[in-house]
Structures are given as C-alpha cells and as structure tokens.
Amino acid sequence: xxxxxxxxxxxxxxxxxxxxxxxxxxxxxxxxxxxxxxxxxxxxxxxxxxxxxxxxxxxxxxxxxxxxxxxxxxxxxxxxxxxxxxxxxxxxxxxxxxxxxxxxxxxxxxxxxxxxxxxxxxxxxxxxxxxxxxxxxxxxxxxxxxxxxxxxxxxxxxxxxxxxxxxxxxxxxxxxxxxxxxxxxxxxxxxxxxxxxxxxxxxxxxxxxxxxxxxxxxxxxxxxxxxxxxxxxxxxxxxxxxxxxxxxxxxxxxxxxxxxxxxxxxxxxxxxxxxxxxxxxxxxxxxxxxxx
Amino acid sequence: xxxxxxxxxxxxxxxxxxxxxxxxxxxxxxxxxxxxxxxxxxxxxxxxxxxxxxxxxxxxxxxxxxxxxxxxxxxxxxxxxxxxxxxxxxxxxxxxxxxxxxxxxxxxxxxxxxxxxxxxxxxxxxxxxxxxxxxxxxxxxxxxxxxxxxxxxxxxxxxxxxxxxxxxxxxxxxxxxxxxxxxxxxxxxxxxxxxxxxxxxxxxxxxxxxxxxxxxxxxxxxxxxxxxxxxxxxxxxxxxxxxxxxx
Numbered sequence: 397x398x399x400x401x402x403x404x405x406x407x408x409x410x411x412x413x414x415x416x417x418x419x420x421x422x423x424x425x426x427x428x429x430x431x432x433x434x435x436x437x438x439x440x441x442x443x444x445x446x447x448x449x450x451x452x453x454x455x456x457x458x459x460x461x462x463x464x465x466x467x468x469x470x471x472x473x474x475x476x477x478x479x480x481x482x483x484x485x486x487x488x489x490x491x492x493x494x495x496x497x498x499x500x501x502x503x504x505x506x507x508x509x510x511x512x513x514x515x516x517x518x519x520x521x522x523x524x525x526x527x528x529x530x531x532x533x534x535x536x537x538x539x540x541x542x543x544x545x546x547x548x549x550x551x552x553x554x555x556x557x558x559x560x561x562x563x564x565x566x567x568x569x570x571x572x573x574x575x576x577x578x579x580x581x582x583x584x585x586x587x588x589x590x591x592x593x594x595x596x597x598x599x600x601x602x603x604x605x606x607x608x609x610x611x612x613x614x615x616x617x618x619x620x621x622x623x624x625x626x627x628x629x630x631x632x633x634x635x636x637x638x639x640x641x642x643x644x645x646x647x648x649x650x651x652x653x654x655x656x657x658x659x660x661x662x663x664x665x666x667x668x669x670x671x672x673x674x675x676x677x678x679x680x681x682x683x684x685x686x687x688x
Numbered sequence: 689x690x691x692x693x694x695x696x697x698x699x700x701x702x703x704x705x706x707x708x709x710x711x712x713x714x715x716x717x718x719x720x721x722x723x724x725x726x727x728x729x730x731x732x733x734x735x736x737x738x739x740x741x742x743x744x745x746x747x748x749x750x751x752x753x754x755x756x757x758x759x760x761x762x763x764x765x766x767x768x769x770x771x772x773x774x775x776x777x778x779x780x781x782x783x784x785x786x787x788x789x790x791x792x793x794x795x796x797x798x799x800x801x802x803x804x805x806x807x808x809x810x811x812x813x814x815x816x817x818x819x820x821x822x823x824x825x826x827x828x829x830x831x832x833x834x835x836x837x838x839x840x841x842x843x844x845x846x847x848x849x850x851x852x853x854x855x856x857x858x859x860x861x862x863x864x865x866x867x868x869x870x871x872x873x874x875x876x877x878x879x880x881x882x883x884x885x886x887x888x889x890x891x892x893x894x895x896x897x898x899x900x901x902x903x904x905x906x907x908x909x910x911x912x913x914x915x916x917x918x919x920x921x922x923x924x925x926x927x928x929x930x931x932x933x934x935x
Contacts (some may be wrong), residue, residue, distance in 0.1 A: 498897035587740055589791035590767035599790060603781050688782060 458648075465650030469642040473624075473651060476638035477658045480624040482551070483634075487559045488617055493577040495564040498570035500597065516568070523565025529626050532558040536630040538649045555627040563620050585595030607677065618663050625659075635659070691716045691754060691847055697746035698901075699729075699736055706732045708902035710746070714880060715728040716756070717872045721889035721910075722882040725897035725925060730882035731774075733899070734849040738771045760871075767795055770840030771849040774856050776832040778824040778839070784811070785820040788839045794842070804844075810838045814868055826883065829848065830861030834868055839870075848872065850881040886929055890914050897924045 447453060502507075502516035535558040540549040548554075578601050586596035628637035634657055639651035699707040700745045722730045730761045736740040737748060739755065739833045741760045751754055753819045755765045760766050779787050788807035798806070811817045814834050833853055840848060850869065854862045866888050873879065873892050883889055889896055890910045897907040898919070906919045917923050 581773065581775060581777045582779065583780070584740055587763075588740060588771045589768075589839070590763045590795040591791060592763050595794050599794060600779055604779075607781065633733055662802065 399425060401528060444560050451546050457666070460649045460653060462648055462650050465646060465648045469639065469646075469651035470654045472642065473654050474636045474658060476633055477635035477655070479552075479627075479632070479634045480621075480659075481662065483556055483624045483627065484617075484621045485560070487556055487563070487620060490560045491563045491567050491620070495567035495569055496602075498564060498568035499575060502572055503575045520568055522567045523562050524569075526562075528558070528562045528623055529629060531562050532626050533629060534558075535561075536627075551630040552627065552632050555630055555632065556581060557628075559620060563616060565625075566616050566619075567613065570609050570616060571605065573612075574609035575601060577608055578604045610670055610673060618666060621663060621666070622659060689716070690714060690749070691718070691751065692880070694733075694737070695747045695749075697733070697736060698820045699732055700744055706902050709735065710902070710904060711865040712897065712904065714878060716878055717876045718887045719877075719879045719881065719892055721893035721896045722899055723884075723886065723896060723925075725820065728899040729902040730899055731851050732902075734771065734851045734880065734882055737849060738769050739765055740771075761794070763845055767791075767843055768845055768846035769847050769849060772833070772836050772841060772851065772853050774826070774842055774852040775894060776782055776829070776836045776856070777842060779831055780824050783821050783823060784816065784827070784835050788826070788842050791839070792842050802912075807838070807842055810841055811835075814871075828861060830864045833857065833865045836867055837865075837872075841868065846878065848877055848879045850883070852881060852882050852884060854885060856882070866927060886914070897927045898925065900925075 431649040442524045468497060498516050501512045502504035502520075504512060511517060532555050536551045538548075539557070540551060542551070582600055583596050583605070586600040587593070591599065623635040627634050627639070631637075633641070635655045639655040643649055690713045692712070694710050694712040697707050697710040698706060701703060710721070710729075710733060712733075722733065724730055732741060734761070736743055739760075743756055747754055750765060753765075754760075780788070784792065785804065785807055788811065789800070789803040792806060793800060794804040796803075808817060809821065811820055814837070816831065816838065819827060819831060819835070822896055827835065833856075837853070853869070854865050859894070862885070863930065866885065868891055869879070869881070869888075873904070881889070881893070891908045896910045896913040897904045898913065898917070898921075899905065900921055906913065906922045907916060913922065914926065919924060
C-alpha cells in the first residue's frame with residue numbers, strides 16, 4: 397500500500413488540500429499552524445483598529461451595522477430571495493443545454509457547416525458584448541410590448557430569457573475550450589471503431605471535455621447567481637429590490653447586508669459542491685485501481 | 689479474392705505529396721509489414737485504408753466492396769477494420785472493460801451482457817482480465833497497447849491495421865505486445881503492420897514492403913528483402929538499421 401514515497405498522491409491528502417482551497421500552511425505541523433494563527437490575528441487586529449478609528453465609522457456603524465435593522469429586514473428579504481434562487485436554477489438548466497448546443501455547432505468541422513459555425517460565433521460575440529443590464533432592459537421592456545400571441549408577457553420571464561442568452565454566450569465558450577482540449581486522436585480512435593460523429597461526441601469527447609471545465613463553469617454560475625439581482629431594474633421584487641425598499645423606508649443600509657449574506661450563503665455551498673465533484677471523480681479513479 | 693486492394697492511391701497534405709501512387713494487394717490471412725524511414729508514408733497509408741484520411745486519387749477495396757466510392761457508409765466500413773495506433777489512444781475516462789465494450793454496444797448494438805462476455809474472453813486470452821476495472825492511466829504502456837488491440841478485436845474485424853504499435857513503448861515492454869500480434873497472425877488474422885521492428889517483421893511477415901517517398905519501392909518475402917534487397921535505397925535503409933543495432 398501507500399509507502400512514504402507516494403504520500404503526495406494519497407487520495408485522502410489530496411481531497412483535504414482541495415477542500416482547503418487556497419489555504420496552504422507552508423511550515424509543516426504545529427509550528428506552521430501557530431504561525432498562521434498568529435499572523436491572522438495580527439492582520440485582523442490591524443484592520444479592525446484602522447476601520448473603527450476612522451472618522452466616518454460611527455455614522456457607517458449606525459446605518460449599516462445596526463443588528464436590529466439587519467435582523468428585522470431579513471425575513472422579507474429572504475422571502476424575496478426565493479425568487480432569485482428559482483430564477484437562478486431555471487436559467488442554469490437552460491444555459492447548460494443551450495450553451496452545449498452552441499459549442500457543439502461551433503466545433504463542427506468541414507465547409508458544409510460554415511453557416512452554423514458563423515452563427516455560433518456571432519451569437520457568442522453579441523451575447524458577451526452587450527452589457528447584461530441592457531439585454532435585460534431591452535427584453536424586459538421591449539418583448540412584452542410586442543404583444544406576441546402564445547408568448548408570456550411577464551417581465552420576469554423575459555428577464556430570465558435575457559440572463560439565459562447572455563450567459564449561454566459565456567458558457568458556450570467554456571464548453572468549446574473543453575472540447576478543443578480533447579486531443580483529436582481521441583476522436584480518431586472512436587471513429588475508427590465505427591462510432592458515428594455524434595456517438596464519438598457523446599461518448600468520448602464531451603465526457604472528457606465537460607469534466608475538464610467544471611471549475612470555470614462554476615465561476616460563470618456564481619456570476620449568474622449574483623446577476624439575478626439585475627431583475628430589480630425591471631421593477632421585479634427580488635432580494636435586492638426588497639432590501640432597497642426597506643432601506644428607503646428606514647434610511648439605513650443594514651438590509652443590504654442581509655441581502656448580501658443571502659447571496660454569499662448559496663455561493664459558498666456551490667463552490668464546495670464543485671470541489672466535491674472533482675474530488676469524487678479523482679477518488680473513484682484511484683479506488684478502482686489495484687495499486688497506488 | 690484479396691482481403692484488401694489498393695490501386696494508385698495518392699494523398700497530399702498541402703503541397704507535400706505523402707503517398708504517390710500506392711498499389712497493394714493483401715490476400716486473406718496474409719501479414720504484410722510496411723517498413724521505411726519516418727515520413728515515408730506508412731502511417732498515412734494505414735489511415736487512408738481506414739478512411740480517416742480522404743484520398744486525393746486512387747481506389748481501395750475491402751473484400752469485394754470498393755470503400756472509396758461515393759456515398760459509402762464509412763462507419764460500416766470502419767467496423768470491419770481494426771486499427772491500433774502508436775499512442776494507444778484509449779479512452780481515459782473509461783475502464784478497460786468499458787473501452788472494449790463501447791463500440792460493440794453502441795455500434796453493433798450488442799446487449800451489455802453479450803458485449804462484456806465477448807470482451808472478457810479477449811481480455812482473458814491476452815492476460816488482461818484482472819485489469820478489467822482499471823482506468824488506462826493505471827496501466828503500463830504494454831498493457832495499454834494490449835487493451836487497444838483487444839478493443840479493436842472486440843469488433844471482430846476482418847482486417848487489422850497496426851501503426852507502429854511498439855514505437856511508444858519502453859524496450860522491455862515491446863515483447864508482450866509483439867507476442868499478442870504473433871498470436872493473431874497464427875490465428876489467421878489478415879494484417880497490415882507498419883513497423884520499425886525489423887527482426888519482428890522478418891519473423892512474422894508473409895511479405896515486406898519497403899516504402900520511400902510515398903511509393904512502394906520494393907516488396908517481397910522477408911528473407912529476400914532482408915537478405916538480398918535489389919534496390920540500392922532499400923540496401924542503404926537496412927544498413928542504417930543494422931548500424932543502429934535494430935536488426
């Protein structure tokens with residue numbers, strides 16, 4: 397089993413270092429932990445002293461850090477935040493599918509598919525070029541005014557469409573990077589066995605491509621999750637809009653902190669979930685092998 | 689009837705003409721070794737036969753079917769030809785067993801149990817059964833290449849193309865792969881083998897073709913080619929090989 401020499405490839409050690417993310421204790425053992433603790437305490441002390449000694453601090457403290465404000469605004473904001481979460485979840489599923497279709501179109505080889513490739517490129521450029529807030533305003537105010545039959549006229553629906561269109565542009569580029577990172581010899585091997593182009597894509601190329609881009613995909617979803625707050629510009633009452641309403645009624649800003657805390661509270665589990673996915677994949681591969 | 693027939697095959701990459709009129713006729717159960725310097729066109733020839741590269745001119749028959757005709761079903765053709773690459777090209781995200789059963793299940797539409805039984809038979813035959821649940825990156829190069837051969841055999845091809853299958857291996861791992869190929873030859877498999885292993889070619893081939901600059905310069909039984917080559921350039925090539933201690 398694991399000897400001293402291959403300790404570094406020990407799955408348990410790797411998993412733990414992944415969970416800690418960027419936190420590295422340089423010195424080994426207790427001494428390293430002690431140094432890390434001490435420097436953290438000193439750093440925090442300096443920051444706290446600097447902030448609380450500033451001339452504006454009493455005013456900031458009153459308007460932002462009033463615990464009564466934060467806690468009394470919290471239930472309303474949390475209720476409004478459910479909308480952000482729903483919007484995020486629905487959009488995310490649509491984006492994962494639409495972006496994959498776009499990325500696959502863009503990676504089709506041969507002159508026959510030139511129009512599809514060109515369309516995919518133009519789409520990705522436009523989606524990433526126009527500010528998200530503009531897309532949402534254009535669709536949210538413009539699309540319902542068309543009064544198309546059979547199409548929802550709710551501004552929330554169109555705000556969702558806007559987010560999907562914008563983020564699919566980004567996510568399709570992430571997928572595409574993944575697809576291109578799979579060596580062409582993999583496709584040759586699959587095709588040489590008689591698999592069709594589609595079968596090779598589905599069984600051989602995409603599974604490898606997607607596995608490689610999970611971390612950047614997550615980054616985009618954290619961005620999406622925060623951008624759900626942009627629906628407030630259409631007058632929809634989400635967590636941000638609710639905290640704004642509260643703030644205007646009380647002339648304090650504690651409600652903003654409450655909203656921020658909610659956003660952070662779902663971003664962090666998302667990041668940990670991705671770490672877990674990556675670690676699980678690694679663990680499976682190592683557990684399946686007899687020697688390590 | 690020949691198992692494989694090439695007629696005046698031409699292939700260029702840009703301005704560089706890699707194959708310049710190849711004619712080749714391979715009989716059933718025949719083992720043909722292609723020798724020649726790197727860049728002489730051996731690999732391109734094999735990739736053309738498997739339709740991985742489109743021809744510029746010429747025709748290829750597999751059995752009595754012309755596979756270079758318009759509208760040919762390339763996937764159906766490739767099912768009948770197994771190819772093994774220098775760099776193994778196993779699917780890294782699949783276990784050994786899944787690598788071997790993928791094409792039988794997805795292409796031949798075999799039920800899972802049948803595909804796995806077929807795969808396990810082959811893995812057992814080549815001493816790989818205990819590795820069935822490993823991922824390729826946990827195997828030695830020799831084991832990976834044997835799995836790649838098994839993966840091709842699982843489609844029950846009528847023709848095997850081997851493209852310098854030992855060139856990426858450490859010297860001590862070459863023998864185990866060559867033994868597999870030898871066993872296939874003894875079993876009557878029709879094979880076209882591009883190789884730098886001259887003594888192996890001398891052992892196993894029914895016929896050796898010397899390629900230079902995209903043409904078959906000389907061909908014949910191995911003892912003829914290796915003992916008394918007619919062409920001066922074949923002589924030069926073999927002399928260099930002998931100097932390098934590879935024959």
